Amino acid sequence: MPEVAVRELTFAQAVREALAEEMRRDKRVCIFGEDVAEAGTPFKVLSGLVEEFGCERVLDTPISEAGFTGMGVGAAMTGLRPVVDIMFGDFLTLTMDQLVNQAAKVHYMSGGTWKVPMVLRTTLGATRRSAAQHSQSLHAWLSHVPGLKVAMPSTPYDAKGLLKTAIRDENPVIFFEDKMMYKLKGSVPEGEYTIPFGVADVKREGEDVTIVATSSMVQVALGAAEMLEKIGVSAEVIDPRTTWPLDEKTLVESAKKTSRAIVVEEGYGRYGVTGEMASVIAEGAFYSLDTPVKRMGAMHVPIPFSPPLEDVTVPTEQTVFEAARAMCGKA
Amino acid sequence: MPEVAVRELTFAQAVREALAEEMRRDKRVCIFGEDVAEAGTPFKVLSGLVEEFGCERVLDTPISEAGFTGMGVGAAMTGLRPVVDIMFGDFLTLTMDQLVNQAAKVHYMSGGTWKVPMVLRTTLGATRRSAAQHSQSLHAWLSHVPGLKVAMPSTPYDAKGLLKTAIRDENPVIFFEDKMMYKLKGSVPEGEYTIPFGVADVKREGEDVTIVATSSMVQVALGAAEMLEKIGVSAEVIDPRTTWPLDEKTLVESAKKTSRAIVVEEGYGRYGVTGEMASVIAEGAFYSLDTPVKRMGAMHVPIPFSPPLEDVTVPTEQTVFEAARAMCGKA
Amino acid sequence: MTIATDQARVIDGVRAEQWIRIYRRMVTIREFEESVNELYTRALMPGLAHLYIGEEAVAVGICAALRQTDYITSTHRGHGHCLAKGASPDRMFAELLGKEAGYCRGKGGSMHIADPATGNLGANAIVGGSAGIATGAALSSKRLGTGQVTVCFFGEGALGQGVLYEVMNLAALWKLPVIYVCENNLYNEYTHYSETTAGDMLARGAAFGVQAESVDGQDVRAVYAAAQRLVERARKGEGPTFLVCRTYRYHGHHVGDINREYYRSKQEEQEWKTKGDPIKNFAAWMIQQRISDAAALEEMQKEVRAETKAAVEFAIAAPYPKPEEADEDVYA
């Protein structure tokens, strides 16, 4: 095997590299969204792409989330591979009809004849002091909908590999990036790799408690695991990487092994991802669990602006650490 | 106490009576939506209201779900008590920004100064042979969102009492009616009553297994309970009536008593209501459960048109019966 | 043979066979829909359906100007569009009855007929729901240089949906080969369009940079002429257009909408049927122009009727999908 150079890239760079590689590989791949071209998005994630691929393939749109998402569906059905950019995950509210009544159902309703190989990239995540309409993590909604796939990378490495898989998938994929992770660095090998959907990644092995986390909460969980190690608790951190398809087996097996599980999520705690994953574990590891699965999601409030308020609405290394410590009976 | 006449009303009549009573009581209450006036909606739920209250208070709108839902928010903030009619729950996709980024957040974002006393009535439920865009049960999405309340009546009695409470509530309430229940009859006392939110109703007492169900699935659960009785299984049927606020205590206490629980729902089984309720029970009744909580939701597919396909996508008396029987170890 | 048409609607170079094909398509749609109504009345069809009777000239006039590889998107009232674009009645009926042999293997039903072979991107049960898809298809054609044109059919009720204006704006900005065809049959379900539509309909295209015009939707020759012009324009890369077709649905909003007098008068219905019938008027013109004669047209009608009957029988006899198929086709 040839040696593969591994570099440190930021999360944003990894996303950009995945897009650039796929656009070089496949002329049908194109990007559209607001301020994606010269501006390269407000987060500068796409900087440089319009220069390389031209404004025929990187298209600035009006502020018409429903309209251009719908166009993504039609374009995907007819030969392009659009990557639609929705600047903030909060604006998914405007695209739900196109995603749920159209994109997710076209293949099924047409008896399997039409396909929608489209990717919709958007953000999630709070603590940016952006208040209630720019801080939500709404991935539970999309995970609820058959016909969609949902990817939630937690590292630069995963971001690149999962995005390439998403672009090559024949189905609509919603790709969530935590806006607070764009500057996070991690090693990313040069050259080609993809990461299959539906395969959880054990980010850290452990024996005493399983922490299942998604997106940036994986980083939080890893931080908590370090703290736990210092008090003699060995935490296993599992990242499902895609909420749909969901790798139930890995979640369940880990919980069986540790007999304790916590689900950490930045989406709202009620009627969302924590409920699903906790149920899967509670059912699959029923006879092994020492204690109920603990769910930690965002507080059931619109995200407040004020820092001291916002900071208490989402799980942190400290709160995860404390929950795990209590669960493991360490005072 | 004066004797109260009890009549049999259909679910649709109960809804209409609640609206008529509230409109008589409070001049600020008004209705808007598509074909709500002379047509009285395609389901004829509102027939007669425009005749009594006039077209100033029962307003036909263009096909602009986002627009008139948004107007509901503004009207509610400024002195009206609008009841917005969204013909099919599937069209909620078009209103999500107005409901989630506006209605749900106005009170909070304004630091408690503005209020949105608005009701949005819509439908859920499959098996009407209406295919994938007219059959969804999307209440999990709204239940996920802080700032909204969600009511899901299962009988004519509950429909009337919950709707009156919804109209008097100072918050946005999403009110789901199963379109297949509109002709269901049940006794409804004449005159004034309301039903508080967040109080589950034990629709049938039992000892061996708890069946938690919402909306028309309560009727399915009751049917299954009858079948179970014949084989010597005593099922308790619990109807939370509102998914938010959720009466966790009643769910948990019942499961503690019976040591077995099934959650039956017409929403999709993944990342939705079954996960939430199963988690609540699995956690609260952890030390009492004999067996994992069983989740029964709609199959993870867009609802198909063809009757033999559609019929297998949602729980039925038979499938609930079988699940409960297996759970109770009856062959 | 080239036909000289009357002053108002000159279309040069249309051959007699083409007019006859057009006529046959219109009759096919009418017969199809009459059978749907009957299937419903006989309780043989699950659910409901929205009949296209009265509006045949629109779908047929437009689709006659399209190539097989051109795209259409359709609506809840979509049977006419699908047939006009080339769908065959037997598989359509099979779909309406929820049978495996249907265009969607029974999964779509009346409101979701789709067919890649005839460029049918799918009917859509969300009012305005296909505007994005149609515009996106036009983007593909432009980017891939295929020369295809997309027609987006919708009722005037869809003018209430904002997404339509979002994509019209985009189509104009990007000069996409898409034609927005508004079928103004006067009613959004049970409400007259004048109660739901302020301002000027044509101005709604123009305001977004989309060239707008209107046409008598009961006159297939006029529709065809307009379509040819707009399709050519689109194919040449001159951008999107908006065509409002004035038409009328003879039946209820759906097959179950029998008592309509609270929203429209019997007299109004009668007038449209007698004065504005697209099939009768076109037949009269063809006879007058000696493109055909009464006997030949009657013969054709009989043929179509027999074909339709056979298609219905095929569909009734066809098997249902197996329940296990419910979770196939969710993912590609």
Next chain:
Amino acid sequence: MTIATDQARVIDGVRAEQWIRIYRRMVTIREFEESVNELYTRALMPGLAHLYIGEEAVAVGICAALRQTDYITSTHRGHGHCLAKGASPDRMFAELLGKEAGYCRGKGGSMHIADPATGNLGANAIVGGSAGIATGAALSSKRLGTGQVTVCFFGEGALGQGVLYEVMNLAALWKLPVIYVCENNLYNEYTHYSETTAGDMLARGAAFGVQAESVDGQDVRAVYAAAQRLVERARKGEGPTFLVCRTYRYHGHHVGDINREYYRSKQEEQEWKTKGDPIKNFAAWMIQQRISDAAALEEMQKEVRAETKAAVEFAIAAPYPKPEEADEDVYA
């Protein structure tokens, strides 16, 4: 005292005090926004903010024609609207710093200032997000017969959002007392509006039956005159209007948008600032008309600056809300 204005913009009966009040509001906004920028630069403000500098004449000209009980809705770039409608700078700064004393108890921040006392239904961080709310408020006023008028402010970027047309159509059908004020400052974030807006802007109102006009948004007298006319029209029950104000933002899209040359030239910015400054031009006119003189205006500016400074200090000193407040105010 009645002022004779120049030909093009006759407003009879405006008293000198009113012009002076208007001027003071504009200066207040400018000073407020300069301080916001400074708070950001000094890292004293959490998050970002979108400055209104350069556009003061629009908010002030419009709101000067409104009563306190009239409603407005605002945008992400909302400080100017809120102040023009009567908000006080101290509680605004407190909100921007996330303090308990802020208009929203710190829960809203820069983009969500709301205030029932001044009829401010709230700023909105969803582009186009307040169009429904504004139109609904107008429905209330009409139904309850209160005579209130609602102004819906938005940037030209919001013209991309379909919901705007949905509610314009409704406002026209129901003749609601609402004025849609489009602030065309030429840019949607980092993209020139000509790349996102096809057709004709004014036609977009007219197409939905909403009377449309445009005005020089840098000339507060012109804006005020137009507003008075449209407000009166709305109050008389004559229905909705659409007013496009041509204006310019001097700073970046938000406080962090420093390097702007990839989307607009320094020269363009310079031209607007020198030729089109709404405050300078209005000051010159007031002096020329002898409504005030340079010394008095300078004095006023000093006063405003001192008030602003005090307001900033108030906000900096004010306490944060307690973390336990995070789950208060979710439900009423």
